[in-house]
Every structure is written in structure tokens, then in C-alpha cells.
Amino acid sequence: MSRRAPRWWLRLVVHVGLSLAAAVVLYPVLLVLKKAFEPGQSFALSPSPVPGEVTLDHFRSLFAATGAGGEPLFLRYALNSALVALGTTVVGMALATSAAYALSRFRFRGRQLGLTAFLAVQMFPATLLLMPLYVLLDRLGLLSSLVGLILVYATTAIPFCVWTLKGYFDSLPRELEEAARMDGASAWGVFFRVVLPLARPGLAVTALFSFMTAWNEFILASTFLTDESSYTLPVLLKSAVGEYSAQWGTFAAGAILTSLPVMGLFYVLQKYLVGGLTAGSVKG
Amino acid sequence: MKPGWLRPPPGAYWLCAALALVIALASFVSHRNTSYREREEARALAAARAVAAGTARSPHMIAGGLVSSAESSPRYPFLRRRTVDGRPLGGPGAPADDKLVYDAAQRAASGGAAVELADADGARLIAALPQPGGAVAVALVQPPAGPESLPIFLLLGLLALGAALASLPGAPFLALGGATLAVPTWWWGGPAASLAIAALAIAFAAARHHGLLARAAGELRRQRVAYTFVAPAGLAMLVLVAVPFAVGLVLGFYDHRHGTYTFVGLDNFIQILSGGGHALSDPLNFYFTLGVTILWTAANVVLHLAIGVALALVLRQTWLGGRGIYRVLFILPWAIPNYITALIWNGMFQSEYGAINGILSSLGLERVSWFSDFATSFTANVCANTWLGFPFMMVVALGALESIPRDMHEASEVDGASAWQRFIHITLPHLRPALAPAVVLGAIWTFNMFNVIYLVSDGQPGGATDILVTQAYRWAFERGERYGLAAAYATIIFLILLAWTLVGTRLTRKERAA
Numbered sequence: 030m031s032r033r034a035p036r037w038w039l040r041l042v043v044h045v046g047l048s049l050a051a052a053v054v055l056y057p058v059l060l061v062l063k064k065a066f067e068p069g070q071s072f073a074l075s076p077s078p079v080p081g082e083v084t085l086d087h088f089r090s091l092f093a094a095t096g097a098g099g100e101p102l103f104l105r106y107a108l109n110s111a112l113v114a115l116g117t118t119v120v121g122m123a124l125a126t127s128a129a130y131a132l133s134r135f136r137f138r139g140r141q142l143g144l145t146a147f148l149a150v151q152m153f154p155a156t157l158l159l160m161p162l163y164v165l166l167d168r169l170g171l172l173s174s175l176v177g178l179i180l181v182y183a184t185t186a187i188p189f190c191v192w193t194l195k196g197y198f199d200s201l202p203r204e205l206e207e208a209a210r211m212d213g214a215s216a217w218g219v220f221f222r223v224v225l226p227l228a229r230p231g232l233a234v235t236a237l238f239s240f241m242t243a244w245n246e247f248i249l250a251s252t253f254l255t256d257e258s259s260y261t262l263p264v265l266l267k268s269a270v271g272e273y274s275a276q277w278g279t280f281a282a283g284a285i286l287t288s289l290p291v292m293g294l295f296y297v298l299q300k301y302l303v304g305g306l307t308a309g310s311v312k313g
Numbered sequence: 314m315k316p317g318w319l320r321p322p323p324g325a326y327w328l329c330a331a332l333a334l335v336i337a338l339a340s341f342v343s344h345r346n347t348s349y350r351e352r353e354e355a356r357a358l359a360a361a362r363a364v365a366a367g368t369a370r371s372p373h374m375i376a377g378g379l380v381s382s383a384e385s386s387p388r389y390p391f392l393r394r395r396t397v398d399g400r401p402l403g404g405p406g407a408p409a410d411d412k413l414v415y416d417a418a419q420r421a422a423s424g425g426a427a428v429e430l431a432d433a434d435g436a437r438l439i440a441a442l443p444q445p446g447g448a449v450a451v452a453l454v455q456p457p458a459g460p461e462s463l464p465i466f467l468l469l470g471l472l473a474l475g476a477a478l479a480s481l482p483g484a485p486f487l488a489l490g491g492a493t494l495a496v497p498t499w500w501w502g503g504p505a506a507s508l509a510i511a512a513l514a515i516a517f518a519a520a521r522h523h524g525l526l527a528r529a530a531g532e533l534r535r536q537r538v539a540y541t542f543v544a545p546a547g548l549a550m551l552v553l554v555a556v557p558f559a560v561g562l563v564l565g566f567y568d569h570r571h572g573t574y575t576f577v578g579l580d581n582f583i584q585i586l587s588g589g590g591h592a593l594s595d596p597l598n599f600y601f602t603l604g605v606t607i608l609w610t611a612a613n614v615v616l617h618l619a620i621g622v623a624l625a626l627v628l629r630q631t632w633l634g635g636r637g638i639y640r641v642l643f644i645l646p647w648a649i650p651n652y653i654t655a656l657i658w659n660g661m662f663q664s665e666y667g668a669i670n671g672i673l674s675s676l677g678l679e680r681v682s683w684f685s686d687f688a689t690s691f692t693a694n695v696c697a698n699t700w701l702g703f704p705f706m707m708v709v710a711l712g713a714l715e716s717i718p719r720d721m722h723e724a725s726e727v728d729g730a731s732a733w734q735r736f737i738h739i740t741l742p743h744l745r746p747a748l749a750p751a752v753v754l755g756a757i758w759t760f761n762m763f764n765v766i767y768l769v770s771d772g773q774p775g776g777a778t779d780i781l782v783t784q785a786y787r788w789a790f791e792r793g794e795r796y797g798l799a800a801a802y803a804t805i806i807f808l809i810l811l812a813w814t815l816v817g818t819r820l821t822r823k824e825r826a827a
Contacts, residue, residue, distance in 0.1 A: 035632065043627060044634075050624070051642045054700070057657045058645060060668055071666050124545040131542035138532055143543060150554055152754075153810055154761035156782045157803040160789040160796060161557035161564060184553045187546055216538045245650035248763055252790065263652055267768070270656055277660055284653045295648040296641075299708070 065281035087282035103265070103283070109175060110261040114243035116179040121186030121239050122232065129194035130220055134206070147188040155185060155249055166253065173256035181253060182243050189242070190235050197231035234301045241291045262287045322479035322490065325526050329491040329517040330472055333510045337468065337494045340502025349460040354428045357440035360452035365442055374452045376410040377439070380418040382447025410453055417441040418449040467497060488518035565801035569794060581801035596776035606760060606780040609694070613759045614752060616699045621706025622744065629714050647704035655768035658697035662769070684773040691778050698765045706751060713747035714740070753817035757810065781806045
């Protein structure tokens with residue numbers, strides 16, 4: 030990197046180029062924002078990102094839509110999404126934490142196999158298991174239930190939590206644990222009383238990532254939730270732009286409401302995500 | 314020394330017996346269900362034949378009769394009515410089962426004689442035999458008794474005999490003892506289940522003979538703390554992943570049509586891998602979709618890498634103002650849930666009201682019908698996915714660039730190296746180790762990118778832009794529940810991914826060693 034800044038016209042060119050790129054990146058987002066506040070359900074003819082008229086109708090109709098029993102649909106779907114995401118996080122973290130700790134601290138036969146297995150399961154698409162899971166859930170009668178969906182999400186949530194937490198435990202110093210062992214604590218005692226309190230930041234980050242991933246999941250939800258009352262938000266948004274009656278206004282309003290919370294979360298957490306990916310790979 | 318028959322059988326026997334019991338129970342249940350179904354179907358057909366022949370009706374028949382052909386009503390000639398045993402079929406006040414009788418008669422009239430379950434979860438069967446003259450003999454039958462009960466005493470007796478045999482010293486006796494359950498399963502599950510149990514027993518005996526089981530038990534005891542830590546996640550993975558995976562694997566050897574599974578061996582795999590009788594340019598041909606998927610993956614990875622690295626290099630320049638703002642903006646596509654992104658891009662590429670066509674027409678160019686042609690549809694998908702995917706590469710590259718020691722650049726500059734030489738000899742070698750796993754990961758994510766393909770182009774035109782995972786989905790859920798074919802398709806995709814992952818890890822290992 031040169032200490033001397035290049036000449037002013039080069040800097041201008043670079044800024045113009047970056048601004049153009051930023052405009053391309055921002056444009057779809059601005060379009061959605063515009064569509065949420067503009068009346069009418071189809072995209073306007075003008076491609077400009079500035080809304081002509083501003084109205085809150087789409088948001089109002091989103092909250093006003095009621096289902097068969099008179100309950101507000103959007104809030105119902107938001108609750109479903111939240112329940113599923115929370116359930117997935119709880120199940121994933123509860124089952125994965127002890128395994129991640131063992132893979133990080135203990136040496137046992139099958140450790141390498143376990144590590145590879147948990148990594149491999151994440152890499153293969155959920156869509157491969159979709160059909161057997163559908164047949165199995167059908168037999169168990171769990172097809173349109175949120176519990177069934179949580180079980181399906183746990184298939185990827187558990188390996189993800191194990192792998193991320195293992196990386197995190199690897200970075201924790203062992204001195205405290207060794208001191209506790211020497212004082213006579215059992216392995217599980219050390220785990221619950223020394224390691225877990227120490228690992229709270231890592232646990233929080235992993236839990237939030239799990240929550241985000243489950244909240245944003247679309248294809249499994251739309252395949253397994255056949256009953257309208259159990260839909261989650263992604264399914265609702267997709268149904269708003271079905272083939273024959275595309276209601277872009279409702280979609281835009283719903284998209285903003287659905288993605289704002291997770292976008293905020295993502296910005297806070299994204300440095301941990303990449304850190305985990307590159308650190309794990311470079312260190313080996 | 315105690316005589317052999319007073320000693321308890323070794324632990325290996327109990328494990329073997331437990332597994333054999335599971336296999337025996339499974340084969341019994343499936344045998345019982347099939348023979349029950351066959352027996353009751355025969356009963357229903359006999360009842361229908363009695364109706365047709367006009368002889369005494371079966372005592373198990375609860376509804377049905379001779380359903381006449383659809384005759385026109387005298388007052389309204391365009392209305393047709395069926396009657397059963399003289400009275401009109403259906404209509405207000407008719408018994409509830411009339412609907413079942415009517416449906417069965419209609420199906421038989423067009424499709425021929427049939428016997429099937431009357432209710433999805435009930436036990437009744439309905440048989441319909443078309444008669445000459447357009448009438449149909451229908452019988453709704455309630456089976457008299459349930460299926461056979463589990464012969465628990467037989468199983469326990471055989472297990473006790475097996476325990477006695479296994480307590481005798483010597484590996485052959487252990488094998489014999491474990492294989493006792495192979496005898497009844499010969500009747501229930503046929504040769505497959507019997508051979509499985511026999512093989513299991515022989516395997517256990519051999520393992521014990523070579524001391525493998527003792528060693529495994531010792532290992533388990535030594536490391537039991539570690540194993541209890543791993544147990545919850547391991548068991549969950551076994552149930553949630555291994556079982557469906559095995560089911561998917563096995564389903565690939567069956568064909569599923571109209572609710573029945575028939576064993577077809579390798580037929581599904583042969584059909585897929587031979588192109589299924591479709592031309593190479595037909596999207597239903599496996600190799601067409603494979604080609605599209607490879608093209609899709611390559612195009613995306615190249616674009617993501619180029620754009621991501623280029624932006625990272627620019628954003629690293631210390632003289633650039635506002636780097637923080639640019640960085641926040643460029644991460645935006647990654648932060649938005651990708652199905653929402655895909656739906657937005659689908660909206661933007663609409664030919665009538667889409668924003669892209671709006672921009673084109675405001676620039677004076679012609680509107681493009683994006684989804685009606687393969688090239689434009691593919692381009693639309695790539696645009697959407699690139700918009701989604703470059704932030705990841707950019708962030709990885711930024712992280713890698715941060716690790717390059719600055720003095721290296723300054724020293725080489727002092728030595729007279731040009732910016733391009735510095736890039737090639739300092740920057741690039743530092744980027745490669747971090748980018749290699751990112752590229753492998755990115756390739757796998759792109760290969761499996763269901764949401765973008767499904768939601769942006771939805772495979773248009775005519776399935777041409779479908780990639781392997783979306784095709785598998787369509788075979789399972791959109792083309793008449795061909796679960797067997799879909800399972801075989803998914804297995805093939807899995808093998809391709811496995812091969813790619815092995816190649817990829819070997820490549821990155823070489824990178825790290827280099």
C-alpha cells in the first residue's frame with residue numbers, strides 16, 4: 030500500500046465506481062421500500078426508487094387480515110415463526126453444547142469421525158432429505174405441526190451449533206477447567222459450573238445465528254406446513270406473490286417487517302460468522 | 314468348573330438377540346399387514362361377486378349392492394342418476410356410505426374391477442365389479458376380526474433356547490443361538506430377514522472370537538465420560554439424519570405409484586442415468602440438468618470471487634474516505650433473507666412491470682421477456698445470486714488482506730516492485746489460503762442454491778434453468794408423488810456432492826501444505 034495518496038482524479042474515479050456499485054446494491058432494497066409505501070398491488074411502471082404517493086395501506090391491511098377464527102393472521106404467522114425459531118434454537122443448543130465441548134477438549138476414538146460427520150451433514154442440502162423426512166413425518170402425523178418443523182430444522186441446527194461452538198471452545202483457555210478438575214470436580218461439574226458461564230458470549234452468538242437461520246428458512250417450511258394456520262412468515266410472503274395474483278404491495282410490507290429484526294441481528298453478528306469460517310479453515 | 318449349560322450366555326448374545334428381535338418384529342408386522350390386507354381384499358371381492366351373482370349376501374357386507382348404470386332422469390334428460398338395489402343412490406336423506414358406493418361404482422365403470430380401502434384410516438374395504446350392461450356390483454365390507462396378534466411366547470421361547478445354546482463355550486454355539494430367530498422370520502419376512510439375522514449372529518460370534526467386542530467395550534468404559542457428552546447430539550443425528558438418509562437410500566430402489574411401493578431394483582437409477590428416454594436438450598434429461606448446474610456453479614463462483622476480491626482490494630486502500638459506509642452498504646445483500654431477495658429479483662425481471670425492463674425502456678432500449686428464453690432466464694438467476702453472494706467473498710477477502718504484513722509491501726516498494734508485481738507476488742499468495750475454503754464452500758452453496766432458482770425463474774422456460782436440487786424437489790412433490798424416482802435422484806446428487814467434497818478437501822489440503 031502506497032503512503033502517498035494517488036492523484037485527485039483517480040480518487041474521484043474510484044469513488045464514482047464504488048458509488049455506482051453501491052447504487053446497484055441498494056436498488057432492489059429501495060424498490061421494496063418504495064413498493065411497501067406506494068398504493069396498488071403491482072409494480073409501478075416507473076423504475077425510479079422514489080415513491081410517488083405514500084400510504085400506509087399495505088401495512089394496515091397486513092395487520093387487519095384475519096383468519097377463520099378471527100385471529101389476526103400476520104401476528105399469528107409471526108408467532109409461528111418465532112416459536113419455530115425459538116424451539117429450534119433451544120433444541121439445537123441443548124443437544125449440541127455438550128458434544129461441542131467433548132469434541133474440543135477430549136480425545137476419544139471416533140472424534141475425527143464425529144467432526145467430519147457434523148461438517149458433512151451441514152454441507153449437504155436439506156432438500157436431499159426432504160422427501161424421506163416428508164414420508165416419515167406423514168407416518169408420524171407430524172406433517173402440519175410446528176413440532177415437526179422444529180425436528181426438521183434441528184437436522185441442520187445441531188451440526189451447525191456443534192461446529193461453531195467447538196471452534197469457540199477451542200479458543201477458550203483451559204487453565205480454569207484444569208484447576209477445577211484438580212480441585213476434584215467431575216467432568217460434568219466443570220462443564221456446567223466453569224465452562225458454560227465462561228462461554229456465554231459464544232453461546233449467545235451461536236443461539237442468535239440459529240434463531241436467524243430458522244426464521245429465514247423458506248423451502249422446508251413451505252413443504253411441511255400444509256395447514257394454513259401453521260404457516261410461518263416466509264410461507265406467507267411466498268403465497269402473496271403466487272402465480273396468478275401477485276400482491277407486491279402486501280409482499281413488500283411483509284418483507285420489511287420480517288427482515289428488519291434479523292437484518293439488525295445480522296449486522297451485529299456478521300464478524301463472528303466470518304471469523305469462525307476463516308479461522309477454522311486457515312488454522313486447520 | 315461349572316458345566317456349560319449352567320453358565321449365563323455372554324453379553325454379546327444379548328446385544329445380538331436384541332437386534333435380531335427388532336428385525337423379527339419388523340418383518341412380522343409387515344407380513345401381518347400384507348396378509349391381513351390380502352385376506353380382507355379377497356373377502357371383499359367375494360362379497361361383490363355374491364352381489365353380482367344374486368346369491369346370498371355376505372354377512373360382513375354393510376353397504377352396497379347392484380348399482381345400476383347412470384340412467385337419465387325422465388324429467389331432466391341431461392341429469393343422470395344411479396340406483397342401488399332399486400333405490401336412488403345418494404341424494405338427501407340417503408345413508409352416509411352412499412358416497413363411497415357411488416365413487417367406487419364410478420371408478421369401476423371407467424377403470425375396471427377394483428378393491429381398495431374405503432377410509433384412509435379405517436379398516437373397511439370396498440370392492441366394485443363392473444357387470445355387462447353398465448351395472449356395477451359394489452360391496453362395502455367390515456372385516457370381522459383384527460390382524461393376528463404378536464406371537465410373543467414363541468419369540469421369548471426361541472430367545473431362551475438361543476440363550477441356552479449361546480451359553481455353551483465356543484463361537485459356533487453363539488452364532489447358532491443368535492440365529493434362532495431366523496426360523497420364524499423365514500415365514501414372515503422371507504429369505505431377506507432370515508439371512509439378515511443369520512448374518513448378524515455370525516458377525517457377532519466372529520467379533521467376539523477375535524476379541525473385538527471386548528476391546529470396544531473397554532474403549533467405551535475408558536472414555537465413557539466423552540461418550541456421554543457426545544451422546545445427545547449423536548443420538549439426535551442418528552434419528553434425524555441417519556434414519557431418513559437410510560430411508561431415502563432404500564426408497565430409491567422402489568417405485569411409488571398410487572400409494573403402493575413396488576421393488577424395482579436399479580431401474581430408477583438406470584432410468585435417470587440413461588437420460589430417461591429424453592433428448593439431451595430436454596430438461597428432463599439428467600445430463601442436461603447436470604450441465605446447467607455445473608455452468609451455474611462455475612459462473613457464480615467466478616463472479617462472486619472476482620467482484621468480492623476486487624471490492625476488497627479497493628476497500629483496503631487507506632487513502633479512500635468513507636470505507637466504513639461502503640463496507641456496511643456492500644454487506645446489505647447478505648443481511649437480507651435470501652428468499653426475500655429472490656422474490657424481489659423475480660419481481661424486477663417481470664417482463665410487463667419489472668423494474669429492469671423499466672430501466673431499459675427509459676434508456677430507449679427494447680424490453681426483454683426475461684423468463685421465456687434460457688439465456689436470459691439463466692442470466693437473471695445469475696444476477697440475483699451474484700447480488701446475494703459477493704458480500705461473503707468480499708468479507709473473506711478483506712479478512713485475509715488484513716493479515717498481510719504491511720512492511721512486506723513497503724519493503725518491496727522500496728526495492729522497486731510495481732503495483733502489479735506486488736499484487737501477484739505478495740497479495741495473491743496470502744489470499745489463496747483463505748479464499749480456497751471459501752471457494753469450496755461457496756461452490757457447494759451455489760450448487761445447492763434452491764431458493765434462487767425456484768423463486769426467481771422457477772425453472773422457466775419449461776424447466777431449462779432448473780438445477781439438480783430443484784429437479785429432485787419437483788420429482789418428489791410436483792410430478793405425481795414419484796417418491797422412488799425422487800429418492801434415487803437425491804442419492805445421485807449426494808454422490809456427486811460427496812465426490813466434489815473429497816476433491817475439494819484434497820485441493821485445500823494441498824494449498825495449506827504448499
